[in-house]
Amino acid sequence: MSNITTQFHDTLREVFPDVADTEISCLKAGEGSWDSLGHLRLMMAIEASFGISIPPDAFDKLQSVDQIEAYIRSQ
Amino acid sequence: MATASQKTAFILGSANWDMIAAQVRKKCTDIVPFDLDISARPFGQYLTEIYTPDSDLFAAQPDYLILAERFEDILLPLQDPRLIDDAAKARFDQYLAAIRHLSAHSGSVLIVHEMTLTRPIGSDRAAHQVWAMLSEMNQALRDLVEKLPDCHFLGLGQLVAKIGQQGLEPGKYWLLGRLPFGMGFSTPYAGLLCGLLLSLNGKTARVLVLDLDNTLWGGVVGDDGVTGIKLGPDFPGNQFVQFQSFLRSMLDKGVILTICSKNFEDAALEAIRSHPDMVLRPEDFVAWRINWEPKSQNILALSQSLGLGLDSFLFIDDNPVEREDVRTACAGVTVPEMPLDVTEWPGFLADLPQLFHHSQTDADTNKTRQYAVRAKVEELREAAPDRETFLKGLGMSVDMQQMDPQSRARILQLIHKTNQFNTTTIRYAEHDLDAILADGGAVFSVRIRDRFGSDEINLVMVVERTDTTATIAAFVMSCRVMGRGVEAAALALVSEWAMQNGCTMLAGLVRESDRNDPARDVFTRHGFAPTGDGSFHYNLEQGSIERPSWFHYASASDKKTKAGEIRQ
Numbered sequence: 001m002s003n004i005t006t007q008f009h010d011t012l013r014e015v016f017p018d019v020a021d022t023e024i025s026c027l028k029a030g031e032g033s034w035d036s037l038g039h040l041r042l043m044m045a046i047e048a049s050f051g052i053s054i055p056p057d058a059f060d061k062l063q064s065v066d067q068i069e070a071y072i073r074s075q
Numbered sequence: 076m077a078t079a080s081q082k083t084a085f086i087l088g089s090a091n092w093d094m095i096a097a098q099v100r101k102k103c104t105d106i107v108p109f110d111l112d113i114s115a116r117p118f119g120q121y122l123t124e125i126y127t128p129d130s131d132l133f134a135a136q137p138d139y140l141i142l143a144e145r146f147e148d149i150l151l152p153l154q155d156p157r158l159i160d161d162a163a164k165a166r167f168d169q170y171l172a173a174i175r176h177l178s179a180h181s182g183s184v185l186i187v188h189e190m191t192l193t194r195p196i197g198s199d200r201a202a203h204q205v206w207a208m209l210s211e212m213n214q215a216l217r218d219l220v221e222k223l224p225d226c227h228f229l230g231l232g233q234l235v236a237k238i239g240q241q242g243l244e245p246g247k248y249w250l251l252g253r254l255p256f257g258m259g260f261s262t263p264y265a266g267l268l269c270g271l272l273l274s275l276n277g278k279t280a281r282v283l284v285l286d287l288d289n290t291l292w293g294g295v296v297g298d299d300g301v302t303g304i305k306l307g308p309d310f311p312g313n314q315f316v317q318f319q320s321f322l323r324s325m326l327d328k329g330v331i332l333t334i335c336s337k338n339f340e341d342a343a344l345e346a347i348r349s350h351p352d353m354v355l356r357p358e359d360f361v362a363w364r365i366n367w368e369p370k371s372q373n374i375l376a377l378s379q380s381l382g383l384g385l386d387s388f389l390f391i392d393d394n395p396v397e398r399e400d401v402r403t404a405c406a407g408v409t410v411p412e413m414p415l416d417v418t419e420w421p422g423f424l425a426d427l428p429q430l431f432h433h434s435q436t437d438a439d440t441n442k443t444r445q446y447a448v449r450a451k452v453e454e455l456r457e458a459a460p461d462r463e464t465f466l467k468g469l470g471m472s473v474d475m476q477q478m479d480p481q482s483r484a485r486i487l488q489l490i491h492k493t494n495q496f497n498t499t500t501i502r503y504a505e506h507d508l509d510a511i512l513a514d515g516g517a518v519f520s521v522r523i524r525d526r527f528g529s530d531e532i533n534l535v536m537v538v539e540r541t542d543t544t545a546t547i548a549a550f551v552m553s554c555r556v557m558g559r560g561v562e563a564a565a566l567a568l569v570s571e572w573a574m575q576n577g578c579t580m581l582a583g584l585v586r587e588s589d590r591n592d593p594a595r596d597v598f599t600r601h602g603f604a605p606t607g608d609g610s611f612h613y614n615l616e617q618g619s620i621e622r623p624s625w626f627h628y629a630s631a632s633d634k635k636t637k638a639g640e641i642r643q
Binding site: 056059 | 091093094101247248250251252254258259
């Protein structure tokens with residue numbers, strides 16, 4: 001796994017500690033504790049972890065682990 | 076329903092506090108075994124809830140209510156703080172009234188946090204007025220908190236100064252989800268709140284165990300000699316001076332300092348005594364183990380000689396191997412992973428919730444002296460031929476009194492902090508005690524003096540009264556005086572009080588906790604008969620319990636209190 005993937009998965013585990021390691025890569029918005037507040041927490045944690053700023057307009061488009069990782073890589 | 080050890084807390088505020096509640100809950104479980112069920116009430120609804128007597132909030136009977144309004148929350152949504160108006164001031168008065176109302180009606184312990192302004196407002200004249208008003212409002216909150224029982228103020232000023240505006244401002248997260256603070260502030264805020272809750276539950280560290288080489292000074296005193304260690308006004312010595320000054324400030328807050336070092340004792344003590352740049356001197360340490368034994372064993376010995384459980388200890392050592400040894404062999408001791416950079420140590424430790432320091436009573440500030448006294452008592456114990464001779468040699472006197480305004484703070488402190496000699500571990504709030512007094516019960520403090528100059532309330536009994544039965548619902552004693560038979564004297568005095576007040580039965584309750592081992596047999600040891608349900612009975616028709624001979628009993632000259640009526 002690349003460094004970005006590792007760092008991103010660490011962030012996911014921190015925000016959603018109840019999710020099993022094996023399920024983390026297929027996580028989607030709306031499932032379990034990834035509700036609307038969970039989404040904000042995740043966005044905040046990613047901004048802090050990667051030192052980036054995600055505009056609110058992009059929040060709605062980042063609905064799965066894959067989409068978010070692609071977004072982080074594009075920054 | 077919550078389990079006996081679980082505490083519940085609600086955060087009340089106009090912002091969305093769910094995330095911070097989750098952070099606090101996680102921190103509390105990670106740090107120490109502290110089962111805290113903390114959640115936020117739906118934002119903006121608490122004013123409705125608290126004025127509805129049968130609301131969920133009251134039905135849940137939480138242990139703690141945390142009132143968490145920010146300065147913005149008394150403004151209209153998105154109102155410019157500089158345009159503060161009478162309506163905003165009225166909303167602040169409403170907030171004060173809400174706190175008063177909760178204090179009178181909730182039965183919960185209240186925590187009121189300092190108000191902050193999270194949005195930037197510039198630095199011109201108008202901004203200055205806003206800051207002045209904020210400071211006035213915080214003063215009003217502080218004044219109110221001081222007046223109310225079971226109410227605590229959580230100051231945020233230092234954290235705001237440290238993190239700064241950028242971390243404080245929630246920015247888009249306020250607009251998107253009403254989050255109160257930015258990420259940079261939320262996490263340390265949760266740490267601070269966790270620290271206060273740990274402190275209110277007696278779960279913060281009381282003893283620092285310090286390494287010497289490369290911890291209190293740079294280098295190795297055994298190799299480099301007293302003059303060769305790095306300690307002084309210039310780098311790298313000054314980072315250790317800075318760290319020692321930090322430890323000195325912890326000492327002033329009532330934390331006690333001890334040393335655990337692999338060294339030759341003489342050389343190490345010589346450095347502490349004579350190095351011109353030492354901030355800490357031998358008298359600042361209550362005890363030390365400077366030898367070549369494993370540190371874990373030394374810490375177990377320190378725990379024994381100070382009479383404090385391992386979970387009161389925090390171990391500071393630069394060496395990860397030593398830290399691992401202590402972590403493995405001394406379960407309960409807090410062992411922080413120290414940063415590699417010593418210059419960061421004071422800031423790092425200051426942020427640890429386990430070292431959070433709340434209010435101070437007079438007893439706290441004398442702690443180091445008292446533990447030093449205890450060490451002297453241990454010496455005498457070793458020298459005496461038998462127990463009674465030893466106890467007589469302590470020259471102790473006991474003085475039992477009803478709770479009065481002077482003893483209140485100390486009584487509550489003992490009730491809240493004592494885990495070992497505590498028969499029921501009921502953490503009474505102040506108003507609970509008042510209710511027991513109103514029902515004809517009693518709250519007794521027992522002050523113990525000895526010839527080493529210790530003079531302090533170290534025992535508390537909460538006695539409930541029904542007809543002709545007096546029930547000791549809580550029996551709490553500081554471990555500092557354990558093994559001196561003080562509990563026997565207290566039971567004798569309370570049995571005399573019960574008889575004088577027309578009781579024929581003295582009962583005692585025991586509720587086992589995972590730590591109150593030392594208290595469980597107190598009643599059976601003094602002639603009480605077990606009834607099988609955690610209750611123990613002593614029939615007063617056979618007379619009162621005999622007073623131990625090795626105490627002097629304070630005279631009954633004080634006519635103001637009921638306990639004073641007990642005759643010699």
